[in-house]
Amino acid sequence: MKYRRGLSSVIGMIFLVVVLSSVLGYFTYGIHLVEQVNDQVISKGMENIDKSREDFEITNIRIDSGKFNLTVFNTGEIPLNLTRFWINNVTDSSWPLQNFTLNTIVTPKQIVTNIGQETELYALDSQAYSMKLITQRGNSKEISINSPNQEKLDLKLIALPETVPDKFRTTLLFTVTNNMTNQNTLLNIKPIMNTPQTTGTATHMLITSMVPTHVPILRQGDAASFIWIYEISGSIGESVTFTVSLENGISGNTASATVSINDVLLAQQSTTALTATSVSGNTAKDLLFFHAETEQTPNNAFQMYAGDPDIIGNTISVETDNPKFFTNNGTSVNISQGVWNASLTYFSAPFPDSLIDNNNNNMIFHFELNSAPEDSTENTSGHALGSSSNRPTYQSTSGPHGSGAFSFDGSDYIEINKESENDIHRSPDSTALWFKATDGISGKQILYRATENNNDEYYEIGIDSNDNVYFEFLTQKNKIPTKCISSGFDYENNNWQHLVATRPTDQSCTLYINATSVNTSSVGTGDGDINIDKIFIGAEDDNPNYGFNGIIDDVLHWDDYALLSGEISDLKNTNYGNAAHLVTFYINKTDANGIVESNIATSLNYPLKFLDGKKDGDFLNSFNYSSAIGTGVSVTSTQRLVFDMQFQSGLDIDMRIDDMAITQNPKNSFLQTPNLNSSFQSYITIIGDQSNTLKMYSAGPDTVWITFDNTRLTFSDTISSNTYASLLLQANGTDVTSNKDSIAFPPFTTLNLTFSSAKNPPSTSGSVGVIPPGNYVMKMHLGGYDVAGGTISKSINFGTVLVE
Amino acid sequence: MKLKQSKHRRGLATIITSAIMMSAVCMMGSAGVVWSQSSLATQQADMTNTASNYMNKLKESMVFEYVYCTSDPCNQMNVVITNIGDVGLDIDEITVSEKMSGFNKIQLVNNGQIMPNDSLKIAIDDASFSSYGVLDVMAKTSRGSIIQTQTST
Numbered sequence: 016m017k018y019r020r021g022l023s024s025v026i027g028m029i030f031l032v033v034v035l036s037s038v039l040g041y042f043t044y045g046i047h048l049v050e051q052v053n054d055q056v057i058s059k060g061m062e063n064i065d066k067s068r069e070d071f072e073i074t075n076i077r078i079d080s081g082k083f084n085l086t087v088f089n090t091g092e093i094p095l096n097l098t099r100f101w102i103n104n105v106t107d108s109s110w111p112l113q114n115f116t117l118n119t120i121v122t123p124k125q126i127v128t129n130i131g132q133e134t135e136l137y138a139l140d141s142q143a144y145s146m147k148l149i150t151q152r153g154n155s156k157e158i159s160i161n162s163p164n165q166e167k168l169d170l171k172l173i174a175l176p177e178t179v180p181d182k183f184r185t186t187l188l189f190t191v192t193n194n195m196t197n198q199n200t201l202l203n204i205k206p207i208m209n210t211p212q213t214t215g216t217a218t219h220m221l222i223t224s225m226v227p228t229h230v231p232i233l234r235q236g237d238a239a240s241f242i243w244i245y246e247i248s249g250s251i252g253e254s255v256t257f258t259v260s261l262e263n264g265i266s267g268n269t270a271s272a273t274v275s276i277n278d279v280l281l282a283q284q285s286t287t288a289l290t291a292t293s294v295s296g297n298t299a300k301d302l303l304f305f306h307a308e309t310e311q312t313p314n315n316a317f318q319m320y321a322g323d324p325d326i327i328g329n330t331i332s333v334e335t336d337n338p339k340f341f342t343n344n345g346t347s348v349n350i351s352q353g354v355w356n357a358s359l360t361y362f363s364a365p366f367p368d369s370l371i372d373n374n375n376n377n378m379i380f381h382f383e384l385n386s387a388p389e390d391s392t393e394n395t396s397g398h399a400l401g402s403s404s405n406r407p408t409y410q411s412t413s414g415p416h417g418s419g420a421f422s423f424d425g426s427d428y429i430e431i432n433k434e435s436e437n438d439i440h441r442s443p444d445s446t447a448l449w450f451k452a453t454d455g456i457s458g459k460q461i462l463y464r465a466t467e468n469n470n471d472e473y474y475e476i477g478i479d480s481n482d483n484v485y486f487e488f489l490t491q492k493n494k495i496p497t498k499c500i501s502s503g504f505d506y507e508n509n510n511w512q513h514l515v516a517t518r519p520t521d522q523s524c525t526l527y528i529n530a531t532s533v534n535t536s537s538v539g540t541g542d543g544d545i546n547i548d549k550i551f552i553g554a555e556d557d558n559p560n561y562g563f564n565g566i567i568d569d570v571l572h573w574d575d576y577a578l579l580s581g582e583i584s585d586l587k588n589t590n591y592g593n594a595a596h597l598v599t600f601y602i603n604k605t606d607a608n609g610i611v612e613s614n615i616a617t618s619l620n621y622p623l624k625f626l627d628g629k630k631d632g633d634f635l636n637s638f639n640y641s642s643a644i645g646t647g648v649s650v651t652s653t654q655r656l657v658f659d660m661q662f663q664s665g666l667d668i669d670m671r672i673d674d675m676a677i678t679q680n681p682k683n684s685f686l687q688t689p690n691l692n693s694s695f696q697s698y699i700t701i702i703g704d705q706s707n708t709l710k711m712y713s714a715g716p717d718t719v720w721i722t723f724d725n726t727r728l729t730f731s732d733t734i735s736s737n738t739y740a741s742l743l744l745q746a747n748g749t750d751v752t753s754n755k756d757s758i759a760f761p762p763f764t765t766l767n768l769t770f771s772s773a774k775n776p777p778s779t780s781g782s783v784g785v786i787p788p789g790n791y792v793m794k795m796h797l798g799g800y801d802v803a804g805g806t807i808s809k810s811i812n813f814g815t816v817l818v819e
Numbered sequence: 820m821k822l823k824q825s826k827h828r829r830g831l832a833t834i835i836t837s838a839i840m841m842s843a844v845c846m847m848g849s850a851g852v853v854w855s856q857s858s859l860a861t862q863q864a865d866m867t868n869t870a871s872n873y874m875n876k877l878k879e880s881m882v883f884e885y886v887y888c889t890s891d892p893c894n895q896m897n898v899v900i901t902n903i904g905d906v907g908l909d910i911d912e913i914t915v916s917e918k919m920s921g922f923n924k925i926q927l928v929n930n931g932q933i934m935p936n937d938s939l940k941i942a943i944d945d946a947s948f949s950s951y952g953v954l955d956v957m958a959k960t961s962r963g964s965i966i967q968t969q970t971s972t
Binding site for chain 1: 851856874880
């Protein structure tokens with residue numbers, strides 16, 4: 016019995032062994048499969064790593080013998096194989112997109128040339144192409160050439176000098192900057208000088224043709240220069256306008272420069288600039304400049320006439336002064352229907368009144384240019400717009416108030432240079448910004464982050480994965496961060512939100528959205544001192560992680576100040592865009608005493624754009640007020656025009672008038688009328704039978720002497736053709752004769768020039784032929800020389816003056 | 820005598836019983852072995868299939884080599900896909916979409932097979948392409964691999 020039980024056991028064991036061995040085989044097979052999968056995963060990972068280590072640049076591109084010739088530099092760490100070459104003719108749409116198979120291996124740090132020379136494709140210098148090279152691992156690089164018709168290029172045309180005497184020469188300097196956004200290389204740049212436009216009898220003669228005749232290649236960011244020399248002829252006041260475009264360029268992408276004919280050639284002949292005070296230059300009669308003088312105006316308002324600015328300037332606080340500018344009465348003027356413009360040169364206050372004094376230890380970014388951000392306070396500098404592949408996109412009108420802003424795509428960032436004015440450390444601190452977050456983005460998004468290199472300590476503002484806004488900072492490693500966070504509202508909603516994060520004390524914070532405190536806060540621990548090494552807007556760092564998707568504008572940071580609730584409300588209501596100020600404008604006709612007789616134009620609450628004055632309140636830009644008047648305006652000799660500005664609301668505004676140092680763009684503030692039949696009388700009065708003294712100002716840089724021989728005042732009757740002249744008698748009370756020049760006239764000083772009474776024939780004494788009373792166009796002709804060896808020759812038109 | 824007779828009968832019964840028991844053990848054992856072999860073979864086949872699919876999917880690799888409009892305004896788009904992997908792949912679907920507007924065009928692809936290092940050009944027609952500035956383009960293979968890119972019209 017025992018034996019038989021043993022036999023059953025043996026049989027059972029045999030089956031068991033069979034089953035167990037099968038199971039064992041199954042597991043062994045399974046493990047083997049897992050190993051295979053694992054090997055494949057590793058292999059795939061290695062492929063991806065290799066792909067990311069592969070990199071190359073197209074360093075040069077030419078058209079040689081009618082074929083493309085590309086130079087490729089392997090900047091990666093592993094060899095690569097260029098397998099395909101795509102070419103698209105951008106100019107000729109009938110040309111099909113083509114591709115060619117390559118098999119070009121480029122080892123690390125190797126430069127390979129002549130790519131494209133083997134292809135059966137012929138290229139034309141005059142056409143634009145975009146190309147793409149593909150590697151075997153799937154990486155690619157795109158490049159475009161010779162396609163200035165794809166987008167506008169930065170073109171500048173400068174005339175040197177802009178003003179020349181009759182039959183003098185001017186050099187035209189034309190620069191082309193390749194500022195295309197798509198890494199476009201331009202080939203064969205050929206400017207085209209369009210037919211110059213002349214006024215009056217002005218003519219031009221080409222002396223030297225364009226040099227160089229062309230530039231063969233212009234890489235992204237590079238600039239090329241070309242020059243022409245022309246001789247200009249004509250009468251004073253006439254001009255020649257030159258316009259240059261590019262062969263194969265985009266329509267309307269041109270640059271122009273106007274060369275005017277005058278007796279003046281200060282920059283060329285003497286390098287010393289003289290300005291006559293209390294006189295007008297060659298100003299057009301429709302440009303009524305605002306003057307700081309208040310003599311002979313109703314209620315001590317400001318003068319307005321067609322005469323150049325004549326003092327060192329005056330700054331008007333529009334919000335308190337509500338300035339009025341009056342023309343003089345005395346002449347009848349008919350003004351055609353049309354558009355009245357006022358060019359206003361001003362700067363806007365950086366903050367609303369409640370914050371006006373808090374402009375130290377801070378920084379302000381309004382993002383008004385498509386370039387590295389500039390701190391309006393000029394406290395910090397050296398900021399950068401991400402890297403080439405992580406550069407935020409500039410949008411010129413997308414800000415919360417219609418001004419420029421930067422758009423971030425989740426990997427873009429702005430890197431702020433760390434300086435003492437943004438270097439967090441101890442409290443207090445404030446950071447304010449506008450953001451418009453794209454809806455539907457998952458995960459955390461950084462708006463502003465300052466951090467140590469090792470990320471131990473940080474100061475961070477962002478949107479968390481639940482679409483709540485947070486402000487969090489950590490003052491010491493391994494301690495607890497302080498955090499403020501909103502709740503219950505989705506701020507990732509495609510709408511503009513104004514955010515202010517404040518840190519009143521070392522371990523406290525407050526978070527305001529749209530000027531309302533929204534936070535739930537938790538107090539952290541640590542030494543209270545936040546050390547940082549770098550600052551980023553739109554991403555965690557230059558890696559970048561947790562990138563923001565949306566638009567950011569008006570980033571302001573105070574390093575030693577925590578904004579208060581009222582200030583935050585004012586800041587939120589501040590318009591840093593197209594309606595920073597609301598001003599009501601009136602253009603009226605008045606009687607001689609300034610009493611309004613009729614209204615020409617009224618513009619209530621006219622929006623004026625924010626103009627940044629930077630740190631020192633500089634007048635860097637102007638903004639135009641315009642009003643179209645459907646009927647002509649007649650002003651009698653007993654009437655005046657008044658331009659009346661009444662501040663309504665917005666940021667404070669400082670407007671510059673009558674500053675003779677402002678000669679270029681922007682000009683001084685002025686009102687421009689439509690065409691008028693005669694000039695308004697200026698505020699200058701000449702006594703006909705006595706000597707008259709006029710002031711001159713020297714803008715330097717050299718000391719000059721005025722000579723008797725070539726210095727005169729001339730008068731031309733505005734009705735008849737009678738003419739008169741005055742001779743120079745004295746300079747600053749010292750006689751000037753044909754044997755004795757004026758005393759030295761140092762730069763940046765004023766010289767009083769005394770002239771004889773105007774006569775015909777002119778003489779220094781006597782009363783024969785004295786000018787009778789009336790309205791005359793008066794001009795001053797100045798002759799002299801400077802210490803640098805230059806000749807002074809200047810003619811200045813005073814406009815219409817009253818001779819009594 | 821009685822005792823001898825009795826021993827003989829008991830021995831026969833025991834042998835028969837033992838034979839029955841051994842037969843039963845053999846049958847049950849054989850059935851168990853057959854069942855276990857069958858079950859393991861099925862699971863092994865499933866596992867092999869799953870792993871094979873996964874490894875093929877891992878080996879599958881492709882890129883958008885060029886995506887461009889063939890006309891201006893854009894109403895036809897050509898998508899060029901290159902197989903940079905080690906195995907052949909089969910593109911079975913191209914999707915062109917625009918998130919903000921909800922525009923979504925799905926084009927099924929016949930004959931979307933691409934051998935390693937080869938490329939395939941797929942044309943997609945839609946008159947409304949020009950209505951959108953930027954479009955998302957997504958390609959899906961029969962094994963489920965997906966690649967995505969964006970193109971401007």
